[in-house]
Amino acid sequence: MIRWPAEGDGPTVPPLLRQDGPRVVGVGGGHGLAMVVAAASEYASQVTGIVTVADDGGSSGRLTTAMDILPPGDMRRGLLALSPSDSVVARLFDYRFADTDVAGHSLGNLILAALTDMLGDFESALAVAADLLGANGRILPVCTESLDLAALIDGEVVEGQAAIADLRGAITQLVLRPPSTINPEVVAAIDQADQIILGPGSLFTSVLSCLVVPGMVEVLEEAGGQLVYALNLVTQDGETWEMTGADHLRALVEFSGLLRGGTVLSNQIGMPVPERVDAVALCDEDDLPPGWSVTISDLADHEADWPQHDPTTLAKELEALAIDGRKRRPSSGMESNGGFFNPR
Numbered sequence: 241m242i243r244w245p246a247e248g249d250g251p252t253v254p255p256l257l258r259q260d261g262p263r264v265v266g267v268g269g270g271h272g273l274a275m276v277v278a279a280a281s282e283y284a285s286q287v288t289g290i291v292t293v294a295d296d297g298g299s300s301g302r303l304t305t306a307m308d309i310l311p312p313g314d315m316r317r318g319l320l321a322l323s324p325s326d327s328v329v330a331r332l333f334d335y336r337f338a339d340t341d342v343a344g345h346s347l348g349n350l351i352l353a354a355l356t357d358m359l360g361d362f363e364s365a366l367a368v369a370a371d372l373l374g375a376n377g378r379i380l381p382v383c384t385e386s387l388d389l390a391a392l393i394d395g396e397v398v399e400g401q402a403a404i405a406d407l408r409g410a411i412t413q414l415v416l417r418p419p420s421t422i423n424p425e426v427v428a429a430i431d432q433a434d435q436i437i438l439g440p441g442s443l444f445t446s447v448l449s450c451l452v453v454p455g456m457v458e459v460l461e462e463a464g465g466q467l468v469y470a471l472n473l474v475t476q477d478g479e480t481w482e483m484t485g486a487d488h489l490r491a492l493v494e495f496s497g498l499l500r501g502g503t504v505l506s507n508q509i510g511m512p513v514p515e516r517v518d519a520v521a522l523c524d525e526d527d528l529p530p531g532w533s534v535t536i537s538d539l540a541d542h543e544a545d546w547p548q549h550d551p552t553t554l555a556k557e558l559e560a561l562a563i564d565g566r567k568r569r570p571s572s573g574m575e576s577n578g579g580f581f582n583p584r
Contacts, residue, residue, distance in 0.1 A: 272441025287377030467502030501531020
């Protein structure tokens with residue numbers, strides 16, 4: 241039973257971020273982005289999640305079509321990951337209706353839609369929602385307008401993020417429509433970041449749907465922060481069907497056009513997986529694109545019903561990479577951030 245706050249009860253607030261930690265940016269969507277921003281909260285001084293705006297499935301798709309707003313679902317999930325899960329407000333934002341004309345809608349999505357209508361823009365709605373939830377960081381849409389994702393799969397054009405995610409086949413092209421540009425706040429966040437984490441999450445419909453936004457790769461190329469690709473644990477029965485870990489990395493580089501290298505954070509080889517999916521991993525012997533290296537660890541939550549990262553282990557490995565990245569940076573001319581440095 242929910243205990244509503246009594247008079248005089250103070251708000252539940254998440255733990256304070258570490259003052260001497262790095263400024264961390266996560267890029268993607270869905271459960272993977274939520275996992276990364278929650279993990280980053282364990283060691284960062286600043287956390288920003290950058291989320292795809294091409295989600296056309298479920299509650300988000302219905303609201304985007306009906307109200308001409310950005311798809312709220314992945315952004316709501318990211319805010320919840322940065323908020324105290326036991327608060328009444330968080331449970332309200334996470335509540336999903338089971339029947340009547342609002343069946344399938346998350347109450348948090350509806351609140352974000354209402355705030356957008358009241359305030360006039362979605363980013364103001366996100367900021368107010370973050371305050372309501374006591375979020376320990378920011379969530380930003382990669383663009384300020386909703387976009388449609390299309391893919392060429394086995395030579396056929398497939399329209400829509402939900403359809404692309406569910407279809408098995410070789411994806412050879414991704415297109416976002418209409419033409420758009422990167423959110424200026426995203427540019428600023430990446431420019432200031434000490435660590436930029438791509439994934440985990442749906443490779444094409446979450447991570448790459450952010451990276452193919454015009455201007456995004458150019459910003460990443462110019463950024464001074466460490467680049468990390470958190471590799472998925474397993475394939476998806478759809479968009480990454482039968483893709484190896486090396487296939488994932490090659491697709492990330494080739495579809496985005498990234499020239500700079502980074503570090504792949506990979507689960508160890510040999511993890512048991514359910515039927516219909518395959519384990520995804522890289523090893524030191526894999527043929528990596530220039531400039532890329534691999535860090536391997538046991539990243540899986542072995543108590544979970546379905547393969548997912550263990551948030552504590554993920555946080556420890558990402559923090560270790562951030563510390564290593566700091567050691568490798570030149571110290572002259574850098575602006576201090578409690579021990580971490582940004583060359584901007």
